[in-house]
Amino acid sequence: MTYELYYWPGIQGRGEFIRLALEEGGARYRDIGMLPKTHGDGVTAILRVLEARGSRRPAFAVPILKAGRQLIAQTPNILLYLGGRLRLAPADEPGRLWTHQLQLTILDLYLEIFHTHHPLGDGYAYEEQKAAAKRRTKDFLAVRLPKFLTYFERVLALNRAGTPWMVGSRLTYADLSMAQVLAGLHYGFPAATRRELRRRPRLRALHDAVFARPRIARYVASGRRLAFNNEDLVRRYPELDR
Amino acid sequence: MTYELYYWPGIQGRGEFIRLALEEGGARYRDIGMLPKTHGDGVTAILRVLEARGSRRPAFAVPILKAGRQLIAQTPNILLYLGGRLRLAPADEPGRLWTHQLQLTILDLYLEIFHTHHPLGDGYAYEEQKAAAKRRTKDFLAVRLPKFLTYFERVLALNRAGTPWMVGSRLTYADLSMAQVLAGLHYGFPAATRRELRRRPRLRALHDAVFARPRIARYVASGRRLAFNNEDLVRRYPELDR
Numbered sequence: 001m002t003y004e005l006y007y008w009p010g011i012q013g014r015g016e017f018i019r020l021a022l023e024e025g026g027a028r029y030r031d032i033g034m035l036p037k038t039h040g041d042g043v044t045a046i047l048r049v050l051e052a053r054g055s056r057r058p059a060f061a062v063p064i065l066k067a068g069r070q071l072i073a074q075t076p077n078i079l080l081y082l083g084g085r086l087r088l089a090p091a092d093e094p095g096r097l098w099t100h101q102l103q104l105t106i107l108d109l110y111l112e113i114f115h116t117h118h119p120l121g122d123g124y125a126y127e128e129q130k131a132a133a134k135r136r137t138k139d140f141l142a143v144r145l146p147k148f149l150t151y152f153e154r155v156l157a158l159n160r161a162g163t164p165w166m167v168g169s170r171l172t173y174a175d176l177s178m179a180q181v182l183a184g185l186h187y188g189f190p191a192a193t194r195r196e197l198r199r200r201p202r203l204r205a206l207h208d209a210v211f212a213r214p215r216i217a218r219y220v221a222s223g224r225r226l227a228f229n230n231e232d233l234v235r236r237y238p239e240l241d242r
Numbered sequence: 243m244t245y246e247l248y249y250w251p252g253i254q255g256r257g258e259f260i261r262l263a264l265e266e267g268g269a270r271y272r273d274i275g276m277l278p279k280t281h282g283d284g285v286t287a288i289l290r291v292l293e294a295r296g297s298r299r300p301a302f303a304v305p306i307l308k309a310g311r312q313l314i315a316q317t318p319n320i321l322l323y324l325g326g327r328l329r330l331a332p333a334d335e336p337g338r339l340w341t342h343q344l345q346l347t348i349l350d351l352y353l354e355i356f357h358t359h360h361p362l363g364d365g366y367a368y369e370e371q372k373a374a375a376k377r378r379t380k381d382f383l384a385v386r387l388p389k390f391l392t393y394f395e396r397v398l399a400l401n402r403a404g405t406p407w408m409v410g411s412r413l414t415y416a417d418l419s420m421a422q423v424l425a426g427l428h429y430g431f432p433a434a435t436r437r438e439l440r441r442r443p444r445l446r447a448l449h450d451a452v453f454a455r456p457r458i459a460r461y462v463a464s465g466r467r468l469a470f471n472n473e474d475l476v477r478r479y480p481e482l483d484r
Contacts, residue, residue, distance in 0.1 A: 056400045057340050060347045060393050070336055074346040076318075081339055094312055097319055098299050104316040105302045111353075112363075119361045120374060121354075123381030132362060132374045139365030151302050158298045 003029040004066035006046050011232040012180075012225070014075045015063045017107075020176040020210075021079055023219040025086025033062075034224075076103050079173045088173040099167050102155065102174040109148045110181050113188060114233040116140050116240060126237070137240040141192050145185075149196055149203060152178060156202035164202070164209040171213070178203075179210030184234035189241045245271040246308035248288050253474040254422075254467075256317045257305045259349075262418040262452075263321055265461040267328025275304075276466070318345045321415045330415040341409050344397065344416040351390045352423050355430060356475045358382050358482060368479070379482040383434050387427075391438055391445060394420060398444035406444070406451040413455070420445070421452030426476035431483045 003022065007015030015033070022029045032049075033042040052058035052071065059073030065081070072078050080100055083089030089099045119136040120129045152166070161169040166178065182203060185193040197204050210216060219225055228234060245264065249257030257275070264271045274291075275284040294300035294313065301315030307323070314320050322342055325331030331341045361378040362371045394408070403411040408420065424445060427435040439446050452458060461467055470476060 056402075057343075058393075058396065058400070059343070060350075060390070070339075072339055072343065074343045077339055077343045077346060080342070097312075097314055097323055100322070101299075101301070101314065101316045101319045104319060108302075115357075115361075115363070119357075119363075120378045121357070121361075121381050121386065123385055124377070129374075129377075132371075132377075135366070135371075135374075136362045139363050143365055144363065148302070151300075154300065158300070160298075 001028070001068060003027055005029055005031050005033075006049050006064040006066070007031075007033050007062045008046065009033040009042050010226070010229075012184075012228065013063075013233050014110075016180055016225075017075050017173075017177045018063050018065060018078055018082070019219075019225075020180055020216065021082050021086060021088055021173045024171070024173075024176055024213060024215050025082065025088055026215065027082075027086055031224075076100065076107060079103055079177070083173050086173075088171070088176070090168060090170075090172070095167060099172045099174050102166055102172075103177055105148075105151070106174060106177045106181055109145075110184070110233070112140060112144055112148075113181070113184060116188075117235050117237055126235070130239075133237075133240060138242075141189065141242065145189075145192065145196060149200055153200040153202050156206060164205045166206070171210075175206060176210055176216075179207045182207040183211075184228065187228040188234045188236050190236075191241050243270070243310060245269055247271055247273050247275075248291050248306040248308070249273075249275050249304045250288065251275040251284050252468070252471075254426075254470065255305075255475050256352075258422055258467075259317050259415075259419045260305050260307060260320055260324070261461075261467075262422055262458065263324050263328060263330055263415045266413070266415075266418055266455060266457050267324065267330055268457065269324075269328055273466075318342065318349055321345055321419070325415050328415075330413070330418070332410060332412075332414070337409060341414045341416050344408055344414075345419055347390075347393070348416060348419045348423055351387075352426070352475070354382060354386055354390075355423070355426060358430075359477050359479055368477070372481075375479075375482060380484075383431065383484065387431075387434065387438060391442055395442040395444050398448060406447045408448070413452075417448060418452055418458075421449045424449040425453075426470065429470040430476045430478050432478075433483050 005018055032045050035042045046062060049064055055071060059071060063075055063078060065072045065078045072081050089096050116137040117126050117133050119132045155166050159166060163169050165171050165175045247260055274287045277284045288304060291306055297313060301313060305317055305320060306313055306315045307320045314323050331338050358379040359368050359375050361374045397408050401408060405411050407413050407417045
């Protein structure tokens with residue numbers, strides 16, 4: 001089967017969590033938002049799938065994965081679906097739930113990163129909410145970020161499999177997403193992230209191990225992985241990175 | 243099996259989504275945070291389960307469901323687990339994923355409701371972020387809330403089963419959570435919610451049908467369901483409910 005991924009072009013965003021799973025899992029997929037104009041406009045195709053005419057199960061937002069005739073939305077839900085098929089999650093139920101639980105927590109952190117620069121939501125431009133962003137970020141860097149990273153470092157320490165991964169001895173989609181969030185943190189808050197990761201060797205090792213995976217390395221080298229940029233959900237505003 | 247639910251006492255919060263599923267599913271459970279002091283302090287028990295000594299799979303936050311020796315955290319993950327066991331989700335995989343997708347979207351809306359009064363996070367009291375809350379709420383009531391409610395009303399319209407539910411002919415945990423969010427909206431934003439629901443008869447019918455279920459009605463009448471209050475994730479600040 002050839003999957004179809006629907007996500008806005010120009011940013012990594014939530015789509016990148018899905019891309020990393022598809023790439024590591026060796027899946028065939030078409031990245032619809034990225035299609036060149038000559039193959040039909042990606043954005044038009046996305047709007048059409050959001051409209052979901054003829055479907056009884058429309059999605060609220062992208063990312064959407066089309067698998068055969070099935071449309072699956074919500075990032076953690078898509079990963080739950082792909083986890084079993086691409087061997088990126090344990091086969092036993094407790095293991096699958098634990099991986100999903102980690103994924104949901106990783107995405108909670110990701111959303112809090114977005115809120116640092118858009119605490120009032122995307123109804124206002126960053127420039128219209130700079131003062132609020134500064135206060136939100138102060139609490140994020142002082143309290144929330146260390147709390148999340150301490151938790152994930154502990155999860156890694158508790159996994160006695162002797163691998164860099166969070167769940168047992170095999171890489172899961174949660175490891176891919178964790179590495180992606182760490183890469184985002186390095187982009188958005190280089191100073192704070194360097195400081196925070198100094199005391200967290202297991203998270204550093206996980207990040208490096210994910211981006212050293214042959215398929216992930218090939219994907220990054222292919223030029224298909226977009227660069228982080230300030231239209232994305234993770235942004236770099238030096239005034240926020242105390 | 244007797245489940246144990248760990249969630250902060252005094253508020254409905256995210257714990258209530260789990261309680262409604264346990265009640266409707268007829269499950270036996272102990273609500274640890276609510277235990278009277280004579281049975282040991284609920285908060286101490288919660289802190290102990292968060293500490294998770296002896297467990298290799300600690301939770302980041304409550305709610306946590308203890309099922310036998312398994313600790314399961316993250317609200318949608320707990321509902322995913324309970325859905326199959328309490329017959330509150332379809333048995334087929336596409337149906338299960340669709341129910342989970344709806345649940346994740348309902349919880350996205352719930353989080354946005356929390357952010358109306360705490361856009362800068364809970365590191366600051368409401369009184370310290372009133373101006374930001376006012377701006378956040380303005381966009382929420384004008385743009386986000388109608389967008390979510392239009393989506394869910396459409397989902398109900400697309401379900402041709404002739405029932406008040408979102409997925410096929412049987413009630414799911416997503417219906418329970420949807421009704422709970424609508425009840426929260428009625429509490430937090432009575433004027434805006436009345437206005438928004440005027441044009442959305444299917445959401446009104448779903449809310450009423452859930453709270454008319456015999457087991458849910460018995461639970462509400464038992465006095466065990468806490469009242470909404472302004473320590474909760476949904477709050478009523480009349481100055482925000484234009």
